[in-house]
Amino acid sequence: MALDTQHGIPVARTIADLRGEVNAWRKESLTVGFVPTMGALHEGHVSLVEAAKAACDRVVVSIFVNPTQFAPGEDFEAYPRTEAADAEKLKDKAALIFAPNAAEMYAPDFSTTVTVMEVTKDLEGAARPTHFAGVATVVAKLLLAVLPDKAIFGQKDYQQLLTIKRMVRDLNIPVEIVGGPTLREEDGLAMSSRNAYLSPDERKVAGKLNVILRETAHAVAKGAPIPAATEAGIAALMEAGFASVDYLEIRNAETLDPFPSGKPDAPARILVAARIGKTRLIDNMPVE
Known part of the structure; x- marks a missing residue:
């Protein structure tokens, strides 16, 4: 399948196409940065992409509203999906968008979950008991699909950042996890x-x-x-x-x-x- 270029920036819809692009960069000895997102990008996301670009030769940004990290009754259906506007924000910053659908990420008989203990046991883990298993599982899949040199996560989701660092360490995934600072509105509200x-x-x-x-x-x-x-x-x-x-x-x-x-x-x-x-x-x- 060819890359989608309708937004003026290459978009891979499949893991195979994503890996094809990244492998081509690797053959040129280029370093790869990665910023995973659920889309609806704001300046906080863009700052993470800019940090990845400053550290690496090429940057991949994923846009995927991950169903497994939403509990019943949460805002999965309502979560904003703005791919065209997101792509516009990423021009001249990212080299590739990875925007799979749920079927690409999860087979019908998908039956594997990544669970990170201890650091997820309370706070968000208590308020949203299934959340971090969904996050850890999808991030593990994304990191293994891209295999970047560095992956940038925002510090606004601080417990998530610690969870991903622990998972990468424990599973020996060869990726450096970097925390990016929280960007705020004029009155100090964290961008979200x-x-x-x-x-x-x-x-x-x-x-x-x-x-x-x-x-x-x-x-x-x-x-x-x-x-x-x-x-x-x-x-x-x-x-x-x-x-x-x-x-x-x-x-x-x-x-x-x-x-x-x-x-x-x-x-x-x-x-x-x-x-x-x-x-x-x-x-x-x-x-x-």
Whole structure:
């Protein structure tokens, strides 16, 4: 099957076509960077692609809304699919888009799941119990399809980043996993494809998420006990207009383990997931 060029950038629809292109680059001794996405690209995604381009000779960007990481009742059907607009953002940055359909990624009798223990056991893992198995499985498949030198993942999905690093280490997949910084809107809201779901009033509330997160992290850095600070942070989010808070936690930045003493005694990260209306937002930042 020939590559699709309707968007002005080559698009591979099959793993065979993807591998054909990457193998041709390898024969020229070119290095390969990879940025996996679910599409609906924003400047945060573009920054990851630019980082990959700065580090490697050629960049592949995948666009695939992965069904196995969505639980029943989540927004799989509603998740924005904007391939033409995404391709426009990738011109002069990526050398190839990999945009398979579900049948290409998952055979009808597909029966293998990649499960990463420990780092996925709570936070997002508790709120969305099937999520990380779906993420790890599809990312393993994508990494093995591309076999890039480097793969870039955003730090906004911090627990996901640690999960992928652990999986690659444990399975000896020969890819360097690199975390890219979170890009933010003018009011500090972390860029996300799901921000498009927010109504104007909800968007105003959403802009307070990073502010309260930063205030909570600052309080702990100044000596406040973690339980008291996070409890106050949750109360502030509810007062600001959030409908619910799945979690607001300060954890070890490497393992995501809690701090039993109530004080950080190692590099720490604050992580949050909160809902406004039907939209679920996540964010995180270091405790400095």
